[in-house]
Amino acid sequence: MKTNYEVRYAASPQDVKSYDTTRLRDEFLIDNLMSPDEVNLVYSHYDRFISGSAVPVKEALTLEAIDPLKADYFLERRELGIINIGGSGTVTVDGTVYELDNREALYVGKGNKEVVFASKSANEPALFYLNSTPAHKAYPNKKIGINDVEVVQLGAPETANARTLRKYIVNSVVDVCQLQMGMTELKPGSVWNTMPAHVHDRRMEVYFYFDVPAEQSVCHFMGQPQETRHIWMQNNQAVISPAWSVHSGSGTSNYTFIWGMAGENLDYGDMDHCKITELK
Ligand SMILES: O=C[C@H](O)[C@@H](O)CC(=O)C(=O)O
Numbered sequence: 001m002k003t004n005y006e007v008r009y010a011a012s013p014q015d016v017k018s019y020d021t022t023r024l025r026d027e028f029l030i031d032n033l034m035s036p037d038e039v040n041l042v043y044s045h046y047d048r049f050i051s052g053s054a055v056p057v058k059e060a061l062t063l064e065a066i067d068p069l070k071a072d073y074f075l076e077r078r079e080l081g082i083i084n085i086g087g088s089g090t091v092t093v094d095g096t097v098y099e100l101d102n103r104e105a106l107y108v109g110k111g112n113k114e115v116v117f118a119s120k121s122a123n124e125p126a127l128f129y130l131n132s133t134p135a136h137k138a139y140p141n142k143k144i145g146i147n148d149v150e151v152v153q154l155g156a157p158e159t160a161n162a163r164t165l166r167k168y169i170v171n172s173v174v175d176v177c178q179l180q181m182g183m184t185e186l187k188p189g190s191v192w193n194t195m196p197a198h199v200h201d202r203r204m205e206v207y208f209y210f211d212v213p214a215e216q217s218v219c220h221f222m223g224q225p226q227e228t229r230h231i232w233m234q235n236n237q238a239v240i241s242p243a244w245s246v247h248s249g250s251g252t253s254n255y256t257f258i259w260g261m262a263g264e265n266l267d268y269g270d271m272d273h274c275k276i277t278e279l280k
């Protein structure tokens with residue numbers, strides 16, 4: 001059993017202007033996810049947001065308190081969102097078993113001492129994607145099935161951005177302190193997510209790209225709207241978006257991604273849109 005973690009500090013947009021490709025990737029790209037029989041976490045100092053994965057294959061995996069938390073157990077002062085993008089699995093929270101099939105989610109509130117991940121079959125393991133944020137209050141655990149999500153259709157084939165957005169962990173679906181999570185699926189032939197792009201200075205965000213077909217990639221754009229940079233993303237990689245940064249990608253095919261946010265408010269729609277023709 002293994003829990004690995006990395007720490008990422010926060011950077012000023014003035015500094016990031018001078019980053020080369022390697023430095024940009026070292027600071028913002030998360031490339032240790034979905035590794036079998038490991039729990040892998042990245043602790044970002046942007047809103048102390050943790051992104052990670054748990055892939056139990058040979059044995060069950062326990063979510064351990066990592067050193068930066070200085071806590072007796074992981075959820076002592078945190079809440080957790082889990083979305084399964086793999087085969088059927090279970091998450092056991094202080095003895096209560098939640099069955100999570102592909103594309104089902106679980107919210108786990110502050111104060112739960114033990115979180116254990118397991119797969120139904122080693123041949124088709126569960127792939128649990130995790131987001132966690134500091135929490136001030138213990139809200140009840142809640143499973144969010146595919147029928148519980150709020151669905152929004154966005155974009156159009158003509159602009160290559162037709163996509164289905166599913167809100168899983170938002171405060172109209174489940175009580176949360178600050179975490180928000182959802183999944184956006186691009187339609188075949190559509191490649192652009194989040195275009196027109198936006199920033200939300202009240203919240204940071206992490207995008208986790210998956211279901212990227214073999215030999216295809218997603219080019220993710222970040223940076224201040226008039227000072228953008230790009231990061232080429234492979235399947236099962238995530239990218240940290242500071243509050244001052246746009247976060248929008250274009251793939252060489254369609255793909256799906258999970259977005260997770262935390263910060264000042266719980267208003268999903270609190271975004272400042274950037275005019276497409278003014279991006280630089
Ligand atoms: O702040 C919200 C997030 O950036 C995403 O929900 C946007 C998104 O999934 C999309 O438009 O494709």
Ligand SMILES: [Zn+2]
Pocket residue numbers: 198199200205247271
């Ligand atoms: Zn956003």
